[in-house]
Amino acid sequence: MTGLVSTIVEAWQELRINKTRILLALIGVALSVAALTTVVGMGNLVREGYKASSERNGGRSATLNLGVYGPTMPDPEKLSQAYRGIQERYGIKYSTNVSQAQHGFQFPNGVQDVQLHVVDPGYGVIHRIEVDHGSWFADSDEQRFAPALVVSETFYNAAGRPNLTTDPVVTLAGAQKTTAVIIGVVPDQYPYPGMPPSAYMLTGAAEKAGVTAGAYGMSSQFEIWVQDAQAESLQAAITADLQQQFPGMEAQANRGDYASHGDPFAMVQLAVGGIAGLVMLLGAVGMLNISMVTVRYRVREIGIRRSFGATSQRVFVGVMMESVVATAVAGVVGVMLAVAVVKNPWIESKIAPGLTEFPPFPLEAAMLGLGAAILVGALAGAIPALVAVRVKVIDAIRF
Amino acid sequence: MEELVSLTAVTRTVRLPDDAELHILKGIDLAVHAGDHTAIIGRSGGGKSTLLNLIGLLDLPSTGEIRFLGEPVNHLSNNARARLRGESVGFVFQQFNLLPGRSALDNVITPLLYAKGSGFWRRRELAMEMLDRVGLSARADVLPNMLSGGEQQRVAIARALVRKPRLILADEPTGALDVETGQTVMALLDTVATESGSALITITHDSNVAALARACYRLEAGVLTAVDVPLRPGTPGAETSASDEAVGASAGAGA
Numbered sequence: 044m045t046g047l048v049s050t051i052v053e054a055w056q057e058l059r060i061n062k063t064r065i066l067l068a069l070i071g072v073a074l075s076v077a078a079l080t081t082v083v084g085m086g087n088l089v090r091e092g093y094k095a096s097s098e099r100n101g102g103r104s105a106t107l108n109l110g111v112y113g114p115t116m117p118d119p120e121k122l123s124q125a126y127r128g129i130q131e132r133y134g135i136k137y138s139t140n141v142s143q144a145q146h147g148f149q150f151p152n153g154v155q156d157v158q159l160h161v162v163d164p165g166y167g168v169i170h171r172i173e174v175d176h177g178s179w180f181a182d183s184d185e186q187r188f189a190p191a192l193v194v195s196e197t198f199y200n201a202a203g204r205p206n207l208t209t210d211p212v213v214t215l216a217g218a219q220k221t222t223a224v225i226i227g228v229v230p231d232q233y234p235y236p237g238m239p240p241s242a243y244m245l246t247g248a249a250e251k252a253g254v255t256a257g258a259y260g261m262s263s264q265f266e267i268w269v270q271d272a273q274a275e276s277l278q279a280a281i282t283a284d285l286q287q288q289f290p291g292m293e294a295q296a297n298r299g300d301y302a303s304h305g306d307p308f309a310m311v312q313l314a315v316g317g318i319a320g321l322v323m324l325l326g327a328v329g330m331l332n333i334s335m336v337t338v339r340y341r342v343r344e345i346g347i348r349r350s351f352g353a354t355s356q357r358v359f360v361g362v363m364m365e366s367v368v369a370t371a372v373a374g375v376v377g378v379m380l381a382v383a384v385v386k387n388p389w390i391e392s393k394i395a396p397g398l399t400e401f402p403p404f405p406l407e408a409a410m411l412g413l414g415a416a417i418l419v420g421a422l423a424g425a426i427p428a429l430v431a432v433r434v435k436v437i438d439a440i441r442f
Numbered sequence: 443m444e445e446l447v448s449l450t451a452v453t454r455t456v457r458l459p460d461d462a463e464l465h466i467l468k469g470i471d472l473a474v475h476a477g478d479h480t481a482i483i484g485r486s487g488g489g490k491s492t493l494l495n496l497i498g499l500l501d502l503p504s505t506g507e508i509r510f511l512g513e514p515v516n517h518l519s520n521n522a523r524a525r526l527r528g529e530s531v532g533f534v535f536q537q538f539n540l541l542p543g544r545s546a547l548d549n550v551i552t553p554l555l556y557a558k559g560s561g562f563w564r565r566r567e568l569a570m571e572m573l574d575r576v577g578l579s580a581r582a583d584v585l586p587n588m589l590s591g592g593e594q595q596r597v598a599i600a601r602a603l604v605r606k607p608r609l610i611l612a613d614e615p616t617g618a619l620d621v622e623t624g625q626t627v628m629a630l631l632d633t634v635a636t637e638s639g640s641a642l643i644t645i646t647h648d649s650n651v652a653a654l655a656r657a658c659y660r661l662e663a664g665v666l667t668a669v670d671v672p673l674r675p676g677t678p679g680a681e682t683s684a685s686d687e688a689v690g691a692s693a694g695a696g697a
């Protein structure tokens with residue numbers, strides 16, 4: 044106990060005495076820690092952003108897209124029955140039809156074409172839809188008399204941003220003049236100026252409102268969400284199952300989520316991380332250099348200390364500790380710098396535009412930075428510490 | 443009286459770069475008892491520092507036996523010797539060897555950083571007490587380069603004594619000081635050592651310094667011979683022997 048405390052006291056004293064020299068070396072270490080931590084932290088954020096936007100497109104891991112293709116279109120009634128059967132047989136909890144449509148809406152400034160995503164309530168879970176205001180569809184929304192709508196920010200603006208608690212309605216253009224209720228607002232998927240308004244509508248409601256799905260000649264898709272571990276076996280089983288029900292056609296169950304394509308950032312992060320590692324190495328060499336100079340300059344001092352009872356372990360740990368204590372402090376500074384950079388709102392919005400809510404600074408990035416700093420300190424301290432131990436007292440105090 | 447260190451037929455030989463052997467010490471016999479004040483004189487290059495390093499556990503003999511507090515030092519590990527040195531030996535060097543950049547107080551604290559228990563935890567208080575004993579408590583926060591040579595050596599004496607060692611080894615403690623300052627410092631070292639009941643071995647060229655000791659040896663060409671303590675100029679011989687007895691009695695009581 045006394046031994047440990049006294050070693051730290053001694054190391055701290057040494058740091059105070061050699062502060063300018065050590066400070067210079069530490070700036071290098073702090074900067075490289077900052078670089079390393081920033082790279083890892085930013086990589087994390089970019090990945091989160093990419094994940095969020097690709098989940099919105101392709102669904103989260105693991106999403107299977109079912110489809111049956113052939114020379115003629117399969118009978119829609121039979122197809123939806125087959126899908127329902129699969130849901131029951133394989134215990135699928137979340138599923139959704141997805142089709143696209145286009146329909147005119149009556150806005151205060153006139154009629155505007157709206158891109159309609161016709162989906163089921165499960166779509167919200169599969170694509171991790173987060174609403175800014177209001178809520179996503181519930182199962183009961185299908186029974187509403189007036190179809191429910193979850194609209195994009197652009198749509199919401201065009202409708203004059205009405206208060207959602209008042210159940211605001213919009214009118215669909217056309218002979219039927221159906222009124223729909225806005226129940227939720229989601230951010231625009233690709234915010235660019237002049238983008239058309241879009242909205243989500245439930246499959247059942249779209250039918251009643253006379254919205255013709257399958258615009259652009261695209262047939263509707265059916266998506267199911269399954270557990271990662273079962274994705275592969277289910278894929279095979281469901282394909283075979285569908286194939287059997289639709290002989291002469293081609294049944295498919297493909298993964299559409301981002302995780303199925305592998306991690307697109309692994310290479311980039313590896314490269315940037317490698318560069319940061321090199322920078323770190325440079326910092327370590329700088330630190331080593333300074334420690335070597337400091338030790339040579341202090342040979343006499345070490346001799347004096349040994350004549351007053353410092354054991355060789357004590358000298359070793361003392362020199363090492365100095366370096367470690369110093370780089371640990373530099374590491375903390377570096378990590379703080381990295382957090383300041385990565386958590387900067389402007390930078391956040393630039394590197395992860397897909398995110399509406401930014402994740403906290405990743406702990407593993409901070410730990411990595413700090414760990415690297417301490418490792419550098421230990422490495423840069425070990426060599427001069429060995430030199431210090433080899434100092435012969437009688438030679439050191441001779442003049 | 444308790445024997446602190448004993449040397450029996452100790453030699454120290456070093457191999458020179460041209461492969462010749464240099465016999466620095468040739469068969470030294472010496473016993474140091476608690477409370478002894480011993481002077482070693484001799485020409486430069488005679489091997490005095492080499493001998494002192496052996497006594498202070500900084501070096502090991504080539505042949506012969508050294509016992510420290512009854513323990514043959516050859517049997518001790520490096521660490522055991524370091525600890526024993528920290529506990530029982532205090533060094534005073536010719537060039538003071540204060541740690542640059544640390545205050546006088548921090549210098550005196552240094553040996554206590556290697557102490558266990560209360561020695562470490564009460565280091566500030568103990569160091570302050572010791573600085574007070576050498577009359578420098580008012581200058582505790584001053585850096586060594588702002589102190590005069592005499593003051594620096596007084597700090598070094600405080601540092602050597604702060605762990606209350608049984609043995610103080612001083613290698614030409616007045617060598618870098620003018621005669622008058624040297625005398626004051628030496629008198630202080632002698633007094634403080636006497637007060638703490640520590641044995642004191644002083645290497646010196648100065649007969650005034652040697653005159654303070656109660657035993658004197660000459661080391662010449664690696665051979666140690668006992669000589670009479672030179673009389674201090676202008677001091678009657680009777681006075682030396684009187685103080686000798688007084689110190690012997692107090693040291694005996696302390697041991």
Ligand SMILES: Nc1ncnc2c1ncn2[C@@H]1O[C@H](COP(=O)(O)OP(=O)(O)OP(=O)(O)O)[C@@H](O)[C@H]1O
Binds near residue numbers: 456464487
């Ligand atoms: N490690 C060593 N290698 C080679 N020669 C050495 C070594 N140690 C001491 N010597 C030589 O041994 C002799 C005695 O050295 P030492 O330092 O003990 O003398 P000294 O009596 O203390 O002299 P001074 O009064 O000048 O301090 C010197 O000639 C010195 O050069």
Ligand SMILES: [Mg+2]
Binds near residue numbers: 490491492613
């Ligand atoms: Mg000498």
